[in-house]
Amino acid sequence: MALKTALAAMALAAAGAAGWVVLDTRPPSPPAGFAARFPTAEGFEFDPPAPGSYDLLRIKPAPDGELLDIHGNLSRLSDLMRDRITLVSFVYLSCGDIGGCPLAMSVLFDIHEASLGVPGLGDEVQLMTISFDPERDTVEAIGAFAYPISIDRDADRKLPWQVLTAPDQAALQPILDGFGQVVNRSGDQETINHVLRMYLVDRQGQIRNIYGLGLIDPRLLMSDVETLLQEEGTG
Amino acid sequence: MNRREFSTLAASAMVLGGSPFRAFADETCQSPYMPKITGTEEFIYVWTLGVEGMGDEQDKLVTIDARPDSSTRGQVINSVSVGGRNEAHHGGFNSDRRYFWTGGLDTNRIFIFDVHSDPSTPKLHKTIDTFVKDSGGVVGPHTFFALPGRMMISGLSNDGDHGGRTALVEYSDEGDYLATYWHPTAEDMQGAEAVGDAVADGFGYDIRALIRKNIMLTSSFTGWSNYMMDFGQMLQDGEAMKRFGNTVVQWDLHTRQPKKVFNVPGAPLEIRFPWGANANYAFTSAALTSKLWLIYEDDGGEWQAKEVADIGNPADIPLPVDISIAADDQTLWVNSFMDGKTRLFDISDPHNPSQIYEKQIGRQVNMVSQSWDGSRVYYTSSLLSQWDKKGEDDEQYLKAYSWDGTELTEDYSVDFYELKLGRAHIMRFGSSALYTS
Numbered sequence: 140m141a142l143k144t145a146l147a148a149m150a151l152a153a154a155g156a157a158g159w160v161v162l163d164t165r166p167p168s169p170p171a172g173f174a175a176r177f178p179t180a181e182g183f184e185f186d187p188p189a190p191g192s193y194d195l196l197r198i199k200p201a202p203d204g205e206l207l208d209i210h211g212n213l214s215r216l217s218d219l220m221r222d223r224i225t226l227v228s229f230v231y232l233s234c235g236d237i238g239g240c241p242l243a244m245s246v247l248f249d250i251h252e253a254s255l256g257v258p259g260l261g262d263e264v265q266l267m268t269i270s271f272d273p274e275r276d277t278v279e280a281i282g283a284f285a286y287p288i289s290i291d292r293d294a295d296r297k298l299p300w301q302v303l304t305a306p307d308q309a310a311l312q313p314i315l316d317g318f319g320q321v322v323n324r325s326g327d328q329e330t331i332n333h334v335l336r337m338y339l340v341d342r343q344g345q346i347r348n349i350y351g352l353g354l355i356d357p358r359l360l361m362s363d364v365e366t367l368l369q370e371e372g373t374g
Numbered sequence: 375m376n377r378r379e380f381s382t383l384a385a386s387a388m389v390l391g392g393s394p395f396r397a398f399a400d401e402t403c404q405s406p407y408m409p410k411i412t413g414t415e416e417f418i419y420v421w422t423l424g425v426e427g428m429g430d431e432q433d434k435l436v437t438i439d440a441r442p443d444s445s446t447r448g449q450v451i452n453s454v455s456v457g458g459r460n461e462a463h464h465g466g467f468n469s470d471r472r473y474f475w476t477g478g479l480d481t482n483r484i485f486i487f488d489v490h491s492d493p494s495t496p497k498l499h500k501t502i503d504t505f506v507k508d509s510g511g512v513v514g515p516h517t518f519f520a521l522p523g524r525m526m527i528s529g530l531s532n533d534g535d536h537g538g539r540t541a542l543v544e545y546s547d548e549g550d551y552l553a554t555y556w557h558p559t560a561e562d563m564q565g566a567e568a569v570g571d572a573v574a575d576g577f578g579y580d581i582r583a584l585i586r587k588n589i590m591l592t593s594s595f596t597g598w599s600n601y602m603m604d605f606g607q608m609l610q611d612g613e614a615m616k617r618f619g620n621t622v623v624q625w626d627l628h629t630r631q632p633k634k635v636f637n638v639p640g641a642p643l644e645i646r647f648p649w650g651a652n653a654n655y656a657f658t659s660a661a662l663t664s665k666l667w668l669i670y671e672d673d674g675g676e677w678q679a680k681e682v683a684d685i686g687n688p689a690d691i692p693l694p695v696d697i698s699i700a701a702d703d704q705t706l707w708v709n710s711f712m713d714g715k716t717r718l719f720d721i722s723d724p725h726n727p728s729q730i731y732e733k734q735i736g737r738q739v740n741m742v743s744q745s746w747d748g749s750r751v752y753y754t755s756s757l758l759s760q761w762d763k764k765g766e767d768d769e770q771y772l773k774a775y776s777w778d779g780t781e782l783t784e785d786y787s788v789d790f791y792e793l794k795l796g797r798a799h800i801m802r803f804g805s806s807a808l809y810t811s
Contacts, residue, residue, distance in 0.1 A: 182586055182651075183586065184586045184587050185586070185587055185588040187628070188626060188628055188629045192629065193626075193628070193629035193630070193631065196544070196552045196553055198523065198524065198546050198552065199546055199548060199550065319470075319523050319547055319548075321470040321472065323809060323810070334409065334469070334470050336522060336523070346523075349521075349522040349523035349524065350522060351407045351469065351521075351522035352406075352407070352585075353406070353407075353585035353586055354522070354585065354628075359628065
């Protein structure tokens with residue numbers, strides 16, 4: 140992105156030197172310090188570190204595979220994550236544990252809502268929810284789940300939010316294994332035991348942080364996002 | 375649309391039911407990121423030091439059956455040898471509790487066991503032979519503290535002078551090296567503040583964290599040149615006795631940056647945070663001074679350190695070792711190696727702990743682990759191969775007790791020398807329930 144920004148600036152400078160009148164059509168860059176505009180999760184008892192005051196490790200490459208969106212389109216995960224920094228959350232729609240999937244969903248929702256106040260962020264960052272229950276979480280089911288997002292009139296001024304499911308277990312498992320998301324189906328049919336995790340993936344497809352309970356806070360997550368944007372030279 | 379409207383709409387697509395892993399037994403002293411056994415532990419994994427001339431002479435992971443209804447309860451049901459002696463010491467599960475990481479303090483090898491495929495029969499999954507090279511010279515992989523998707527490992531030493539200056543080393547769950555974080559020293563504080571008369575020594579030992587406060591604490595012991603030296607010889611070596619850690623360091627858990635260095639003299643060892651929602655403190659015990667210390671957040675939100683109790687008679691040098699906090703934060707088991715005793719402290723007022731019980735476990739005792747409900751307490755015997763007692767005093771065992779609130783009653787014991795297994799060190803609990811329901 141640093142390169143993209145530099146090229147755009149050079150083009151503008153050249154145009155100005157030539158006496159042309161041009162409109163700057165570059166998307167606005169998210170303002171510095173935007174992470175502080177996001178809300179704090181309940182029970183979160185510290186101020187997140189200043190974005191850019193720390194490094195995020197390149198933990199491992201994110202896996203690839205094919206997933207279905209709410210329209211039934213099949214896409215490669217790598218293609219879906221290439222253009223933006225991505226916050227990835229694995230859930231299943233029938234999870235009723237308030238400390239599990241609903242917690243992850245509500246935090247993503249808070250981020251989605253608050254992103255309205257950060258112009259340009261949606262060009263750099265996206266949210267991604269992937270179901271690990273393809274049998275029940277069909278295209279129709281994830282479509283119904285994503286309905287509130289689909290009808291949001293402000294959606295194009297917020298972060299893009301992709302809700303995805305897998306064609307089948309065989310397609311899903313390498314993705315779960317690659318991320319390290321443990322899912323256990325050996326119990327009753329209704330319950331899928333899992334460890335709550337979220338993942339931060341950069342535009343090069345590297346997993347840069349992994350979050351568990353106690354770390355899933357909008358401000359902390361966005362501090363990491365802003366740290367990555369600063370690393371790229373766009374934040 | 376507000377959050378409530380979103381939740382209502384989204385809920386129309388959801389059916390209530392299900393839960394994430396919470397098989398919520400030293401079960402109370404592990405990384406808060408991992409699933410817990412709050413029911414009955416089924417297996418006890420004992421990371422065991424091989425002894426020359428005994429059995430296969432190798433370090434091994436020994437599994438003891440703890441299932442209440444099993445015909446082999448209290449017996450060794452599996453043993454996995456790792457191909458040599460490494461000074462087996464500590465170990466910890468990764469954050470999804472499928473793998474048990476263990477370290478060798480002498481050879482610096484790390485052994486990762488698969489404990490989920492068949493919890494009764496752990497298998498050696500992977501060996502890391504490159505810890506020193508990976509880390510840039512860290513020696514003595516000690517504590518294995520699970521972070522989501524990663525393992526934070528404390529070193530005890532370095533390959534330069536084999537003294538106590540050392541670092542934290544981070545690996546991915548796959549066993550790939552990620553980063554090294556050297557402890558602050560007086561010469562290079564790395565932005566940390568020395569509190570009072572603290573002098574940053576750069577030493578390391580244990581790691582524990584309080585996630586909701588973004589606090590990670592590390593303690594400090596001694597380097598390879600001491601922990602691999604004969605104990606009696608070391609006690610007579612004045613220079614060697616100066617080479618012990620005297621600090622606890624407070625780190626920013628998220629950024630891995632050191633923030634404060636506290637003066638905690640006499641080799642502070644295990645660190646234990648309570649579980650209570652408003653409990654903002656941790657305990658550690660200093661081995662050489664026999665003091666119990668409290669690291670706590672004061673009324674102004676600043677973290678401080680102070681000694682809060684004697685452990686036994688410090689003049690007798692009982693050498694406190696492992697400690698274990700109860701899940702309700704009301705009591706703390708404290709073992710002391712030299713007198714072979716376990717002591718129970720009432721810590722309901724963490725600033726004023728008081729001893730309420732003691733019992734002789736053996737001629738020497740090191741580790742203590744308790745079940746989540748506190749009704750079962752387990753002890754093992756080995757400290758370090760060169761520091762364990764000699765002759766008849768060198769008992770090697772696992773002893774299982776029941777605790778009724780007033781008395782420890784022995785349930786069963788396993789004699790590790792009689793079975794030609796070796797020296798019993800750290801214990802961790804296993805249960806098939808973690809993976810099946």
